[in-house]
Amino acid sequence: MVPHRVSLLLGAGLLAMMAGCTAMPGSHISRPDSNPWFGGDREESDTSLPDIVRVHRILPNRGAQPAPETQPVLPPELDINQANYDYVVGAGDVLNITVWDHPELTIPAGSMRSPSEAGNWVHNDGTIFYPYVGSIEVAGLRVTEIRSLITERISRYIENPQVDVSVASFRSQRVYVSGSVHQPGAYPVTNVPMRLLDAVNAAGGLDETADWRSVILTRDGKEYTLSLRAVYERGDARYNVLLKAGDVVHVGRGDDNKIFVLGEVATPSSLMMGRNGMTLAEALAESGGLNELQADASGVFVMRRTVEGEDRYIDLYQLNAKDATALVLADEFTLSPRDIIYVTAAPISRWNRVITQILPTVQTIYFGALAQDRLRDIDR
Numbered sequence: 001m002v003p004h005r006v007s008l009l010l011g012a013g014l015l016a017m018m019a020g021c022t023a024m025p026g027s028h029i030s031r032p033d034s035n036p037w038f039g040g041d042r043e044e045s046d047t048s049l050p051d052i053v054r055v056h057r058i059l060p061n062r063g064a065q066p067a068p069e070t071q072p073v074l075p076p077e078l079d080i081n082q083a084n085y086d087y088v089v090g091a092g093d094v095l096n097i098t099v100w101d102h103p104e105l106t107i108p109a110g111s112m113r114s115p116s117e118a119g120n121w122v123h124n125d126g127t128i129f130y131p132y133v134g135s136i137e138v139a140g141l142r143v144t145e146i147r148s149l150i151t152e153r154i155s156r157y158i159e160n161p162q163v164d165v166s167v168a169s170f171r172s173q174r175v176y177v178s179g180s181v182h183q184p185g186a187y188p189v190t191n192v193p194m195r196l197l198d199a200v201n202a203a204g205g206l207d208e209t210a211d212w213r214s215v216i217l218t219r220d221g222k223e224y225t226l227s228l229r230a231v232y233e234r235g236d237a238r239y240n241v242l243l244k245a246g247d248v249v250h251v252g253r254g255d256d257n258k259i260f261v262l263g264e265v266a267t268p269s270s271l272m273m274g275r276n277g278m279t280l281a282e283a284l285a286e287s288g289g290l291n292e293l294q295a296d297a298s299g300v301f302v303m304r305r306t307v308e309g310e311d312r313y314i315d316l317y318q319l320n321a322k323d324a325t326a327l328v329l330a331d332e333f334t335l336s337p338r339d340i341i342y343v344t345a346a347p348i349s350r351w352n353r354v355i356t357q358i359l360p361t362v363q364t365i366y367f368g369a370l371a372q373d374r375l376r377d378i379d380r
Helices: 004-023 143-154 196-202 228-232 280-286 324-332 347-379
Strands: 053-057 094-099 127-130 134-137 163-169 174-179 185-188 210-219 222-226 248-253 258-263 269-272 295-305 314-319 340-345
Touching: 094 143, 134 143, 143 163, 174 196, 196 228, 196 248, 210 228, 258 280, 269 280, 280 295, 280 324, 280 340, 314 324
Parallel strands: 053 314, 174 248, 258 340
Antiparallel strands: 094 163, 127 134, 174 185, 210 222, 210 248, 258 269, 295 314, 295 340
16 A cells, blocks of 8 residues: 555645646647637737737638738839840950952951951950051951951942951850859850840850749849749739849748647658749648657648838738548648748647656655655664
8 A cells, every 4th residue: 555645745746746747848739629719800809818919720722821922022123125135245245347359458267267256356445457448446346346447448449349347256244143043153145135135045045943933133233123933823024024234143042931749740851942932731742741659630830021111010810620530621721921821739649748847756755755764663
C-alpha cells in the first residue's frame, strides 16, 4: 500500500497538474466550437482574442483571394514609340561602307576576315577615315545620315555615286541585365529595337528564384519598378518598355514570396511560392501533411496581414478538415506571400504536454517519499 504521506504528495502533484491546464506550454488557437469568433465574419467580439483580428471560415466558393497586387504605375517618359526608333552610331562601332561599281573604295571582307574585321572602325573621337572624303565625324549620327554625308562629299570625285552604309558590328552601346536571370551580363543595343522581354530572354530568361513582379529599370540615375507578370500573364505591352543604351535591368529575387507552415504538421517549414502561386492544400502537402497523432484537424488556420487602411490588422481564415473531403476547399484557397499557416494541437495533445512537464516532478516526489519511509522503517 502507498503510505499516507506519499498519497498526500501525489494529491498535491495532481492539483499542480490541474493548475497546469491553465498555462499549457506552446502556442494555440481556440477551436471553432469554443470560440464565438468562428461563427463567420465578426466586427466585434467579447473574447480574449485581440481586437486587431478579423476571422473568416473557409467555405465552398468563399476561399480567400490573394492580397491584391499593387500594380506599378508606368511613368509617361517610358512610353516611347517604337516607330521613332533608329540606331545612333557611337565610338567602337564598325561600319561597312560600299560604293557600287567602285570596288577600290570598298574594303573586301575576304575569306579570312569577317565584315566586322574588314569594316571602318569608329574611333574614340567619333570619326572614321574614308578615301577621297577624309575624316568624317559619325558618332551621334544615324546610318542614313552617314550615307547622305558620304554621298555628298564623294560626289565631287564620282558622278552619281551609289553609297550603302550599314553597321557591321554593334559595340558602342549596351544594356545591362542583372539579378535572377540565367546569364547576367551586358547585351548590345542594335538597329533592332530591344524591349524589356528581349533583354531578359537574351540573358537566358528568369531563373527559379526570380520575382517577376519586381523588375527595376535604372535609367539616367532614376529607378522604375516594372512587372513582367503583367506582360507574361496579361499581355500588357505597356510594361514591355523600349530600352535605351545604358539601361540597367535588375530582376529581383523572390525571397519574400514565402509562406510559413507551423504547428502540428509533419515538417514545419517556410516554402517558396512559385510564380503561379500556391494553394493551402499544396502548402500542407509540401510540409508532410497534418500530424495525425497531434493535430486538431478542425483548427487549420491561415493568418494574413490586411492591407493598409483596414480596421483590422490580421485576417484569420479557418478550415475545419475533420472530414478529409474538406481539403478540397483547401485546394481552392489561394495563398498570398508571407501568409502563415498554423495547425493547432488537439486537446489531448495539449494535455499530454502538461503531463510531460509535470511527470518528472511527481516521480521525484513519489520516489523520494518512498525512500524516506524505507529509511525510517530501517531505523526502527
